[in-house]
Amino acid sequence: MYKRRMLLFLQILVTFAVLKNIHCNGTLCNGNWADNDEVCCGGEIYQKFQNSKEMACCTRSGKTELYPMGEKICCGEQLIPVQPNQSLACCNKELIDINIYSCCGNKDFGRKYKSGKCCVDWDNKTVGIHEGLKGRKKCCSTEVYNKDTERCIYGPLNKHKIIVRKTSMRKCGTKQFNSDTSLCCEQNEMVIPKPPVKSGGKQPYWICWNDKAYDANLYYLDEKTSRVILIGLASCDNVEYNPSAQMCCGNKLFPRNPGKNSTCCGNGIWDLDDTSETCCNGTFIPTSNHGCCNEVPFKKGHDVECCARELYDKTSHLCCKSQSSYMTVQPKLSADHTACCKSPETNQMKTFNNYTEECVNGQVREKVSNNVVTPRQISEINPPKKPARCEFCRNRLDAAHCKKANVYEFFVYDQRESENGTIFNAIILQPFRRSGKILTGEKIKIRTRNQCECFKPKRSFYLFTNRKIKSLKQNRYNIRFTSSDVFIRKTEHSLVVKCLTQHHLGTNKSRRRHS
Template sequence: MTDKKDFRMSTKGFNWVYSDYSNLIPYHSLPIFTGAIQACVFNEDSNQAHPHGKTACCGKSADPEFYFTKTQICCNGTVHNRHGKQCCDGELYDPEISICCNNTVHDKENRVCCGSKLFTSDTHPVVCCGGKLHNSHQSCCGGQELYDESSQICCEYKDSFSIAENKNRDCCRNRSYDIEHQHCINGQVLGFKEELCGINKYNTSEKKCCDRTLYNMPQFLPDCCGSNLYDISQSQCCLGSKKVVPLNLQCCGEGK
């Protein structure tokens, strides 16, 4: 019986690959990653499990092996079960008992890797922050600055961060905001009377948003029909066509 991982065929000029973790796909259309050679990844940077179960390939470009990044790891061109394992410059190790520092595996007991330097520390707790080791109960925000979790809040987003007092505060990406007077919508801090219409901020007491189109708040009782604003006391919205018609007419068709 043919092993699915090794099964290949040629159809209409394309090479096809079948793996246990993916459907039959054109070999030439496999995703190309940084460091890839002939569509295969020598994936030593696979310690982070992909949350959506992405399929990648591992090994020699002439004979790649496909693996499921959520449950498996590629190290030194070989696929392993991910549980309890990480890769350190091609060497497989157990992070519970060992530590990888500057691409070298060391015993973990009383050792801390900070930046690219290995430290031996008998004092606890210690925290690595800003490339330096600190004897501190504090935490590290953005990998750069110490903060006190009991009185401060750290807001991190991508490569930026900020620290603020934590009373009545929450994070909106890399910014903190006052939860008693503000809210966070799509990464923007807005007042409670503010919303977003597309990318535009507006005051809900002054304007109404219909499908990313802003209108000044009218004197009549308004509603939206697609991007159109209408007076519900005089008109109605035909849902199927998104057309506004007088109340004395009937809508016809799907979604009337």
């Protein structure tokens, strides 16, 4: 028994070693391996490069989200847009300007610093040097030294590191020069003399930029513009400025307000604490009546909405939950569908009408409603009566009907009969109107004066009326239609199209005669 257990244990170790060797460059993601060209986000594996953009994962309020690096930055559970001319980084949940600060240690647990010396992390390991001192500079504990002329070694008793000088002779291309008195401009292999050193003060560290000698303790080279700039300043459209007092947005300078949490939006300043507007693709939009979907602005209150960073048409699609925190756009299988049903076995998504149907274990089935009365139940309760003539249920449309101001398409999902007429609940599917607010999806209760056989539950029909839907909605429990209002079943759709077409042509002819 003991030998069998040991053999099984050895087999597990071998299998683990093989898997580790195979996926040594990968990442374990919810039990699956993500390769170097993939990214793990929320337990799902995605392609790291999408539309020529490198993607990364950001966790905000416990939810994960993919975002394009270079366009946005994830810091402190915030996903902040970044302009091309900004040099931002995250340091311990704080957004910093790398032209001014550097991050000491890990970006998640480090601390920002602004210094000409090296940074030592919590483990007493040298991990960083200020951006303006990079190049030929290295760190020796907390001190900076030139690796060409100096060495970093342990001092007495190996307790502290110290800097010692190397020989002064160096090569500049094919030329020999004394590094104590001269400087090599490596780009052109040119030797230039070092400027005289003033007595007192900090020892300068000379470096050649643009064929001139500069003290790297005071200046740095802006690689974007190839300008030599005083440390603490930055360049905006070839103009030097102080980033602590100004902001550069779209090559324009703006004064910085220390009391506001601001960033750039296009060519302007965006106050992140102002909830009345937001930045969408470099443009300010009001949040009261506009939204931003994957950097695309859209107007709220219409048929277009945002779902999973994708704009969709509510009349033809639905926003469905595919996983616990992920949404997806799904086309409607029918115009009256209002919800989504996902199969746990196949993960396939279906749409259905949740007023008449229900989703049970990924299967759509008919919903049993206590408000729907069958003909058999009616005959058992009351003896059958000859129904009164329903004057607005018609199988044809005349010219007067076609001139009605409003045409609506309804879907009846519940219906009951009373002694004085018919009461039914419906959903507006399409408002065939020439102007006004779009009312698709509105629910309404309508009463009629007579018991009308033309009304059947779970069917669609058209309403021709001069009444406005606003009045119907406000008085939905008191409205009774008259013979001037016309209902026609959707099966007579060709009559509706013909009617609307003739009315449209007639209106155009009348306008031409008057003109």
